[in-house]
Amino acid sequence: MSPKREKAMVPQAEFRSYYGKPILKPPAWKVPDVPGYLFLGGLAGASATMAAAATLTGRPELAKIGHLAAAGGALGSVGALVHDLGRPERFLNMLRVFKVTSPLSVGSWILAPFSGLAVAAAGSQLTGIFPRLGALAGWGAGALGPAMCTYTAVLLADTAVPAWHEAHPYLPFVFAGSAMSSGAGMALVAAPVASTRPVVRVGLLGAAMETAALTTVERSLGVVSEPYHSGRPGTLLKAAKVLTATGAGLSLFGRRSRVAAVAAGAAYLAAGICTRFGVYHAGVESTKDPKYVVTPQRERLAARH
Amino acid sequence: MGNRLSGPLDDPAQDAGYPGGHPPRMGFFTDTSVCIGCKACEVACKEWNSVPEDGIDLLGLSYDNTGELSANTWRHVAFVEQKVSAPAVDIGMPTIGAPKQTDDQSGDRDGVRWLMSSDVCKHCTHAACLDVCPTGSLFRTEFGTVVVQDDICNGCGYCVPACPYGVIGKREGDGRAWKCTLCYDRIGDGLQPACATACPTESIQYGPLDELRERADRRLEELHEKGVEQARLYGRDPDDGVGGDGAFFLLLDEPEVYGLPPDPVVTTRDLPAMWKRAAVAAASVAAGVAWAFLGRS
Structure with a gap:
């Protein structure tokens, strides 16, 4: 459906406002810092878990790629988070308390040890120093990996931003799926073709999970679904879906052709970036128009009376 | 987790860990039916709290050239001009005000009414900004109010999209989050907040929340008796989505007309x-x- 046709088909919702001005403040976060932080964190988390699984099943070349991707993603994620702060020199204040009511506090307590462990594991892998401690760090990062993939979904959903909050049952699955296909994407790009079978499976699972969850978000939230399929976020998320499908399709030829494997991996990684930026911008858009605040709240009030 | 995330809560200060004997919960009752839109509250707030200037713009929408609450605006007087089918009921407002409307075009007794309302941080019973703050910079005071500690805030900005009212903001150039403190430095010394002190019509009333709620109920009853059917309280109900506001309002139209969400819910619920x-x-x-x-x- 083209955006133009869509506009004509959906009747203008009736709502009142203060001169059409927004009720909510748009997120004060920076772009590309925060969507980048979401993407890199997911990539790192999935990669660390895949590295642990590869170690367990005797696939050292996949384990090495996973450790390196986890360390690189984690460092990038932390860097983006610190750069986004209004007072970066106070980053450590994130760790002065632990608050379960703050997904950013919980997230910092996941991200900080994860990053340390992932970097230690990769460092040991590269240099050969302290192999046992390095392996132990790898297991630790692998265990924290799944949490890295999903806490950022709670981080976005636990706001008043309509498009994020209303999507809270589905966002963790969008992010989990996206992280898995990103992790698989990195491994497809870097790994020798003969060893990619488990990676292809991770990618396919992730692609299926992300596509299903994203489709639910786009369809089931009433007026709040609108930002997910219109404007810039709509374009980004459409691109994400096409790229995910492309990656999944190409990955099936990944064991025969190095070119196909690399192309599949690149498509998955690009899809991951598009998904995070798309979801981020959909949220921002939903704060700019008061109808996304007033209309659902009015419906809620009407249903109560 | 010891804290309750939503629903009615008698004593948020106690819930936050203050021992018995802490002061009663303090708040604002802003009775917009007597607001004259003078903006003395905005000025007093800026002066007392040294809130920086944030642009002297003409917004071209109404007599409101402030626009919204933000890091640099902790009181904001909304100004709404509405066409009404009959002159407003006399509720004791000063008679100088809306321009006289000519009857020739708009039919019998058509007129204009002005709604003015001084908006402020709601100091929610369940404050999303405080819940999501990862550093503990935002905290509950012994008065049950919500305050940012500027020496702790690292400018992560999480409180900004968490607020269901769009109140708190990040200050450009400074990087930290700022909002109304309910004049924490004044009320601890037994003074009234600057805005309430400056308000010439007692539209902004400060006091123990229990007393304010009783006073607001009486005022609402009085207005309804006088035929002002549209008068309603906003943020008074402890059963609402944020557990009731520490700063609540008497409005003369639907909340969204003043730029307020009609049914805000604390996201951490x-x-x-x-x-x-x-x-x-x-x-x-x-x-x-x-x-x-x-x-x-």
């Missing part, structure tokens, strides 16, 4: 459900990767 879903999703990642690697190759 759903946080337990969110963590559960995230845990299930994380478990799916672990199970999926395990299956992919352990399966036949």
